[in-house]
Structure formats: structure tokens, C-alpha cells
Amino acid sequence: MSLSPPISSATAIIDSQALMNNFQQIKRLAPHSKIVAVLKANGYGHGLARIAKLLVQKQIAVDALGVARIDEALALRAAGIVQPIVLLEGVFSAEDLAIVAVNDLQVVVHNHQQLTAILHANPQQLLEKKLKVWLKIDTGMHRLGIAPQEFSRFYQQLKQSNNVSDPIVLMSHLACADDQQNSSTSTQLALFAEITSAINEPKSCANSAGICIWSQSHYQWVRPGLMLYGVSPLAFKPADFSHFKPQLNLAPVMTLQASVIAIQKIKAGDFVGYGNNWQSSQDTHIGVIAIGYGDGYPRHAENGTPVLLNNRIVPLVGRVSMDMITVDLGNNSQDKLGDIATLWGNGLPVEIIANHASTIPYELLCNIKPRVRFIVK
Numbered sequence: 314m315s316l317s318p319p320i321s322s323a324t325a326i327i328d329s330q331a332l333m334n335n336f337q338q339i340k341r342l343a344p345h346s347k348i349v350a351v352l353k354a355n356g357y358g359h360g361l362a363r364i365a366k367l368l369v370q371k372q373i374a375v376d377a378l379g380v381a382r383i384d385e386a387l388a389l390r391a392a393g394i395v396q397p398i399v400l401l402e403g404v405f406s407a408e409d410l411a412i413v414a415v416n417d418l419q420v421v422v423h424n425h426q427q428l429t430a431i432l433h434a435n436p437q438q439l440l441e442k443k444l445k446v447w448l449k450i451d452t453g454m455h456r457l458g459i460a461p462q463e464f465s466r467f468y469q470q471l472k473q474s475n476n477v478s479d480p481i482v483l484m485s486h487l488a489c490a491d492d493q494q495n496s497s498t499s500t501q502l503a504l505f506a507e508i509t510s511a512i513n514e515p516k517s518c519a520n521s522a523g524i525c526i527w528s529q530s531h532y533q534w535v536r537p538g539l540m541l542y543g544v545s546p547l548a549f550k551p552a553d554f555s556h557f558k559p560q561l562n563l564a565p566v567m568t569l570q571a572s573v574i575a576i577q578k579i580k581a582g583d584f585v586g587y588g589n590n591w592q593s594s595q596d597t598h599i600g601v602i603a604i605g606y607g608d609g610y611p612r613h614a615e616n617g618t619p620v621l622l623n624n625r626i627v628p629l630v631g632r633v634s635m636d637m638i639t640v641d642l643g644n645n646s647q648d649k650l651g652d653i654a655t656l657w658g659n660g661l662p663v664e665i666i667a668n669h670a671s672t673i674p675y676e677l678l679c680n681i682k683p684r685v686r687f688i689v690k
């Protein structure tokens with residue numbers, strides 16, 4: 314019996330080859346576009362600086378990094394990242410423009426307050442630098458962005474400002490790009506083209522799903538998040554899963570693992586876990602695995618959620634605890650303490666787990682908690 318195998322409690326293995334594979338796949342799909350890799354929410358749970366450092370290596374040499382908050386950008390600069398960084402929601406206050414200038418960040422402008430702050434910023438506060446601006450147009454998602462009829466005014470004012478450098482990137486965001494059947498993407502892209510076609514500036518509309526399905530959204534800059542991490546951005550029915558996944562040629566960057574720390578022999582009719590949530594219909598063995606919702610494994614994963622152990626799928630049974638889950642190993646189990654289970658990643662796509670937990674892979678990944686150990690290989 315081994316109580317100290319290389320992996321004991323919850324461990325996320327980060328596969329740098331997979332990251333490179335996914336990056337190259339993005340390049341193949343959008344060969345004429347530059348790439349701003351989206352690293353918000355701790356690099357979708359993979360580690361902000363960890364992923365950034367892999368992406369700026371010369372084998373990949375990403376063009377720019379995108380984050381949601383200024384603190385994320387500062388963490389990247391503190392980690393020694395010198396590449397361009399785009400604040401995808403822009404600044405939240407005029408004072409932040411000084412931080413933007415010192416740290417050479419690029420800002421999205423999506424509202425009037427941000428426009429005014431930039432136009433009226435004191436050049437000294439900006440260290441006499443000109444700001445790099447991405448102007449965001451709302452083409453139908455109605456979350457961030459200026460209304461189409463405001464575009465000319467915003468664009469002209471930014472263009473004429475001494476505080477703003479050339480070029481100004483024109484951008485929008487797609488609400489339904491993951492669904493090939495949804496006509497609103499074409500409507501959004503047509504509106505974006507109508508507003509911007511006469512203007513000779515770089516443009517950007519595509520998230521991962523746009524990259525995969527809507528080539529007319531690629532323009533000069535694409536903004537992949539999820540697919541960079543090897544996860545399909547496409548909406549799917551579980552039955553369709555095996556069909557489209559290989560076509561995308563993505564490899565999971567994170568494989569989440571934990572060891573078996575106890576095995577219980579139980580009888581038909583016995584219950585397992587909090588609330589006696591699951592009852593066995595036969596004599597069997599229950600494996601206890603050292604990962605729970607305190608690590609980011611979803612508490613709402615249903616009975617039957619697949620777990621990969623010793624080259625087979627075993628079903629989750631009973632409620633997910635803070636530090637442990639329980640799986641049905643079967644009556645003839647040969648599993649041992651210390652055996653390593655995969656919760657998602659290589660061999661078990663996180664998309665499938667998300668489906669069993671009534672959520673999306675984005676949420677599972679960025680829910681990974683700080684106590685999970687990381688290994689980059």
C-alpha cells in the first residue's frame with residue numbers, strides 16, 4: 314500500500330504541450346488574425362501568471378493578453394510579463410488612467426465616463442504617453458458597448474484626442490456564437506460591418522466560438538479564452554459530444570486528479586454520504602477520493618457523474634463533500650488506496666462533468682480553489 318504516491322490530494326496538472334497545441338489550432342482557424350489570449354479569472358482557473366508565462370515563450374509568442382480587471386493586469390506586470398495587456402472592461406475610474414499609463418496597459422472604452430476620462434486626462438498624469446484604446450460597440454448583446462448611433466461621435470473624439478494613439482481597435486462581442494443555428498450572430502456581425510466597414514482600423518469580434526464557427530468574425534484580432542485551455546466553446550447535446558470534439562482538435566490543458574484515500578465494503582441497501590443521498594442496490598465497494606467542493610469539484614454533480622479510475626469510468630455516488638467524493642467501484646474492485654482518479658481533463662472532458670453538474674465548463678474551471686496543488690509539465 315502506498316500512501317505517498319506522486320499525487321495525493323487534489324492536484325491540477327497543467328499540460329504546456331496541450332496549450333501550445335490549442336494555440337496552434339487557433340492560428341490554423343484564424344490564420345490572418347493576431348491573438349489576444351484571454352486570462353481573466355485566474356487564467357480560467359489555470360493560474361494567471363502560470364499561463365501567461367507559457368504563452369509568452371518564444372514557441373508561442375502570443376500577441377497580447379486580455380484580462381477583466383486592472384488588478385489582474387498588475388499581477389501580470391509584477392510577474393514580469395512585458396507583452397501588451399488589454400483591459401477588456403476598461404478602467405472603472407478616471408484615476409486608474411495613471412496606472413494604465415505607468416504599466417502600459419491598453420483600455421477598452423465602452424461608455425461615456427471612460428471617454429470623458431480619457432479626453433480630459435492631464436497629459437502629465439499619463440506621463441505624456443498616448444493611450445492605446447479599443448472602442449467597444451454594442452451590436453446586440455446589450456451588456457458592454459456604446460450604441461451604434463453613438464459610434465461616430467466616440468470615434469471622432471478619440472481620434473482627435475492627443476491622449477489617444479493610433480490605431481484604435483474597433484470591437485464588439487457576440488452573444489450566441491456557440492450556437493451555429495442562431496441567426497443573431499449574423500445580425501450582430503452585419504451591424505458591426507455596417508458601422509465600421511468604411512473605417513480603416515483593426516477590428517475584433519471573435520471569442521472562442523466565433524473563432525470556431527464564424528470566420529467572418531475573425532478580423533485583425535481574435536480573443537480566445539476557453540478554447541485556449543482545450544475546452545470546446547460549442548453548445549452541444551451530450552449525445553453529440555463525441556462527434557464534434559475531435560474535429561476541434563483541442564487538448565485539455567488542465568487535468569484534475571486526486572487519490573483514493575479509503576475503500577468501504579458495503580451491502581445492498583446501504584446508504585452513502587450526507588443525507589443518505591444514495592442507496593446501493595447491490596453489494597459493492599465504495600471508493601473515497603480526496604477532492605471535494607472545497608477544491609472546486611462541483612457540489613451539484615449528480616449521482617452517476619463519471620470519474621476516471623484505473624482506465625474505466627466509475628460513477629459518483631452520494632453527495633459531494635467539502636474534501637471528498639465517493640464513487641461506486643463495483644463488487645469486484647481491484648482498486649487500492651493511493652490509486653489516482655481523474656476528475657476531468659485528459660480522458661474525461663470537463664464539458665461532460667459540467668453537463669452532469671448543470672453548469673458550463675467555464676464555471677468549473679474558474680472555481681478551482683487555491684488549495685489545489687498545481688504541477689506544470
Ligand SMILES: *Cc1c(COP(=O)(O)O)cnc(C)c1O
Nearest residue numbers: 351401486520521536537538539
Ligand atoms: C471572456 C471574453 C472573451 C473570451 O471568451 P471565450 O468564450 O472564453 O473564448 C473574449 N472577449 C471578451 C470581451 C471577453 O470578455
